[in-house]
Structures are given as structure tokens and as C-alpha cells.
Amino acid sequence: MIFKKEDENYIYEIIGKNVKKYRKLKGWTQEKLANEINYSLSFISGIESAYHQTFSLGAIWRISRVLNVDFCKLCEDENNSTSKAKYIDYKCDKCGVETRFPIKIIKHFKSIYELTNNKEIPSFECTNNDCDGKMYPKNPMDL
Numbered sequence: 001m002i003f004k005k006e007d008e009n010y011i012y013e014i015i016g017k018n019v020k021k022y023r024k025l026k027g028w029t030q031e032k033l034a035n036e037i038n039y040s041l042s043f044i045s046g047i048e049s050a051y052h053q054t055f056s057l058g059a060i061w062r063i064s065r066v067l068n069v070d071f072c073k074l075c076e077d078e079n080n081s082t083s084k085a086k087y088i089d090y091k092c093d094k095c096g097v098e099t100r101f102p103i104k105i106i107k108h109f110k111s112i113y114e115l116t117n118n119k120e121i122p123s124f125e126c127t128n129n130d131c132d133g134k135m136y137p138k139n140p141m142d143l
Contacts, residue, residue: 011075012053015060018074020048022067027119036066092126094133106137 023033030044039059046053047063064071087100101124109122121140126133 089138090135092133095131097128
């Protein structure tokens with residue numbers, strides 16, 4: 001079911017989609033998320049369903065904490081975002097050098113990883129010639 005922005009159910013739909021997205025990115029089942037926040041499986045299922053279930057801000061805050069996602073990210077409507085990121089910041093785990101990679105390239109690597117059942121976040125050799133470290137995203141949830 002799709003709600004218009006003017007409908008109060010719109011925010012429940014957006015949050016439900018985002019909870020599901022970030023839960024799956026973490027590799028968790030609905031049951032695992034329910035156990036982590038000490039809620040029932042049917043509660044999590046209700047949040048993620050297309051027919052929505054009302055829930056408290058406190059419940060969403062708890063979910064954001066266990067998923068390690070900024071609370072605001074759960075409320076973002078990606079389809080209507082005017083500020084789509086074009087780059088993602090990476091940082092070397094050894095020397096600390098930082099660089100930006102185009103998000104499109106990172107998403108292609110992520111797709112390739114998923115095809116090979118690799119659940120890791122794309123990482124790269126450090127861009128600093130004198131370092132043998134690995135570059136990782138500064139904020140993996142930007143993927």
C-alpha cells in the first residue's frame with residue numbers, strides 16, 4: 001500500500017521500509033531484531049508490513065540503536081531526497097588517509113560482492129603509496 005505525503009500513515013510506511021532495509025543490511029532476520037530489542041516478532045513484522053502498525057518513537061529509537069543507524073536515517077524518504085550523495089568517504093585503517101569514491105562505483109562493487117555471496121562492505125588498497133592498509137567507508141550505512 002502506498003500513502004501520500006499528506007496522509008499520516010506515510011511516515012509509518014517510510015520508517016517500515018527503512019527498518020527492513022537496515023535490518024537486512026546487517027544480515028538480521030526479523031526474529032533477531034525482535035530479540036535484540038526485546039519485542040515480539042509480530043511487532044517487527046507489523047512495522048515492516050505494507051499495512052503498517054503504529055509504534056512509538058521510543059521503539060524506533062531502540063531499533064536505531066541496535067541496528068547502529070542514525071535515528072533520522074529511519075525517517076528518510078530516499079525516493080524524494082533532494083540531496084542524494086554522489087560520493088562516499090573512505091579512510092585507511094592503517095595510516096588514516098581519507099579519500100572519496102563515487103557512490104555509483106561502490107554500489108557496483110557491492111553488487112559484485114553480493115553475487116559471490118560475500119557479505120563484506122567493499123574495501124580497497126590504501127591510496128597512499130607508502131601504506132599497505134585497507135580503505136573502509138567512514139560511515140558504512142551510507143551504502
